[in-house]
Structures are given as structure tokens and as C-alpha cells.
Amino acid sequence: MTITRRRTFTLAAVFAFGLGIGAQAQEALKVGSYPANPPWENKTEAGTFEGFEVDIVNEIAKRMGTTAEIAGLDFKALFVATASNRVDMVISSLTITNERLESQSFTQPYVEGALGIGVKEGSDITSTADLEGKIVGSIATSFPESWLKEREAELGYAEYKSYDTTSNMLSDLANGRIDAAVNDVVGLRYAFAQMTGLAVAEEITTGEKFAIMMPKGSDKLEAVNQIISDMKTDGTMAAIYEKWLGVAPAAGSFTVTPMPVPTSAD
Structure with missing residues (x-):
């Protein structure tokens, strides 16, 4: 009976641990967004978000095996949200600057503003x-x-x-x-x-270089940046650009050229 109990406990513990890993892997990406910035992002009357960058983060989340949970914030509050790690990333046609890089991280750019x-x-x-x-x-x-x-x-x-x-x-x-x-x-x-x-x-x-802003040193930064590179390579980013901006991106532009995580605004 003792052996049976121990085996039952061990199997239960392994099963619970496995569920924990699965739950963690499926945890939604928390995304902050300025809610009135079309065509980049906009909150609809139904309370959902749509726009160029909304499609990008939804695709990123999909490729990470999860979903994006987008919350509307005042523009100034976006920077507080990443600095305090309340969100995984923020979108709002944000420009990479050297000043911002001191306290935030950015993915590679996908649009020249x-x-x-x-x-x-x-x-x-x-x-x-x-x-x-x-x-x-x-x-x-x-x-x-x-x-x-x-x-x-x-x-x-x-x-x-x-x-x-x-x-x-x-x-x-x-x-x-x-x-x-x-x-x-x-x-x-x-x-x-x-x-x-x-x-x-x-x-x-x-x-200007528009990109996704993330908490400084985020453990998701490299993975997200790689997904953006993949989206540029496989044509997904170009399709999103044409959907929202009405024209195809220029050859050699930020929208179709994979890049590393930026360390400066230059």
C-alpha cells in the first residue's frame, strides 16, 4: 500500500507539473496599445482592437502558441506599463530612439515613418x-x-x-x-x-523606425524578434502592410528586411 501511494503521488505530481508547463506556455501575451491610432491600432465600438500592428502582435502570439490580450492605455502610460513589466509589449507606431533604449527594449523596425x-x-x-x-x-x-x-x-x-x-x-x-x-x-x-x-x-x-517596445531585457525579446524576421521572409508582413496601407511595401524597406534587435536608433 505504501508503494502504491508513493507511485500515485509521484504520477499526480508529474501530471500537475506537466499541466503547469502547458498553462504557462499558453499564457496570453499582455499587449498595451493606444486605442485611437488608426490604421496602426484602433479600438472598435465592439471593444476589440484592429489595425496594422494589431495584426502583427496577433500573428506573433499565434506563432508562439498563444493569444494576444490587448489593453487600451493613454500614450504616456505605455512607457510606464513596460517599465513596470505590467505588459509584455506595447504597440502604437512607436519610434526607436536612443533615449528610449536606455530604459526600454525594442524589436527590429517594420516601418519607416x-x-x-x-x-x-x-x-x-x-x-x-x-x-x-x-x-x-x-x-x-x-x-x-x-x-x-x-x-x-x-x-x-x-x-x-x-x-x-x-x-x-x-x-x-x-x-x-x-x-x-x-x-x-x-x-x-x-x-x-x-x-x-x-x-x-x-x-x-x-x-523614424516603428517597432514593438518591450520591457528592458525582456526574456521574450529574441523570440519575438525572430518571429518578425520570419514574417518578413515568408511574406506575412508585406501582406499586412498592403492590407492596411493600401500599397505593397518597397523592396528593401524595413517591412521586408529581417534585422537584429536594435542596440541604437541609428
Whole structure:
């Protein structure tokens, strides 16, 4: 009887241990996302997320044998969420910068971004040279905000307004409370296609690299980066790009070229 009990206990322990491993392997990826950033990511009326980067993280999760559990966060809160390890990764057309790399990790980039100057139709602003003496706005803690602040003396704008949401910024632009909104050009064009009276005055090439941000030194970083390389190689990334941006990615672009985990923004 003693032997039987011991064998029963041992088998039960092994079985329970096996279940533990299976449960851990299937644990959903916790993903933070700014919920109003189409076509990159957007929370629908049904409460689900859709968009270019949403498709990417869902595919990553699928290839890891699990699912992505996406939560909507304010843009500034995304950085707190990764720094505190509350999420496994965040998406929101995030630019790799050397400053961010000091406290965060990034996967390889999959899109080269550009900025756009959003204005009201009929505005006398047609380029960055026309921002002198104007009121400009962008999203708090974003790359466009940093870009504007670094060039304050050069651009000579009269006032800068910082926003927590894109919708509030574009509302102020439409109502004349700011003269120009500087943001990701793809996002601006997507929004303006569904709004009236607003247009992109100029597209500014900046060399931005959009990627997934993860906690510093994440144990999932290398695996996720390899999956992104595989998605680029097998055509999945290109298909997602064309689905959401309406054109095929350029040959040799970040979208189709596998890269290592970045150690700098260069």
C-alpha cells in the first residue's frame, strides 16, 4: 500500500507539473496599445482592437502558441506599463530612439515613418517654413513632440500645445484653436479621409523606425524578434502592410528586411 501511494503521488505530481508547463506556455501575451491610432491600432465600438500592428502582435502570439490580450492605455502610460513589466509589449507606431533604449527594449523596425503637418483646408501653411508665429500641437511624449521641441528656435512657432489624445488635437485643429498638428503622416491621412476640412500640408522624412517596445531585457525579446524576421521572409508582413496601407511595401524597406534587435536608433 505504501508503494502504491508513493507511485500515485509521484504520477499526480508529474501530471500537475506537466499541466503547469502547458498553462504557462499558453499564457496570453499582455499587449498595451493606444486605442485611437488608426490604421496602426484602433479600438472598435465592439471593444476589440484592429489595425496594422494589431495584426502583427496577433500573428506573433499565434506563432508562439498563444493569444494576444490587448489593453487600451493613454500614450504616456505605455512607457510606464513596460517599465513596470505590467505588459509584455506595447504597440502604437512607436519610434526607436536612443533615449528610449536606455530604459526600454525594442524589436527590429517594420516601418519607416514620416511626419505630416496637418492644417485646415485653405490654410496659408504649406511647409515647415510657414509655422513661424503659429500655434502648433502634437501628442504628449511622442516623437513628433520631441521633433517640434528640438526645433523650436528654428521653426519659430509662437506656442506649442500638448495633447493626450489624437481626437482632441484634431478637434482643436478643426476648430481653429491650433494652426497646425504635427503627427505620423499615415495616421493623419487616415483620419482626414474620414473628416472634412483638414489636409496634410507637408510630409517630412525623418528616418523614424516603428517597432514593438518591450520591457528592458525582456526574456521574450529574441523570440519575438525572430518571429518578425520570419514574417518578413515568408511574406506575412508585406501582406499586412498592403492590407492596411493600401500599397505593397518597397523592396528593401524595413517591412521586408529581417534585422537584429536594435542596440541604437541609428
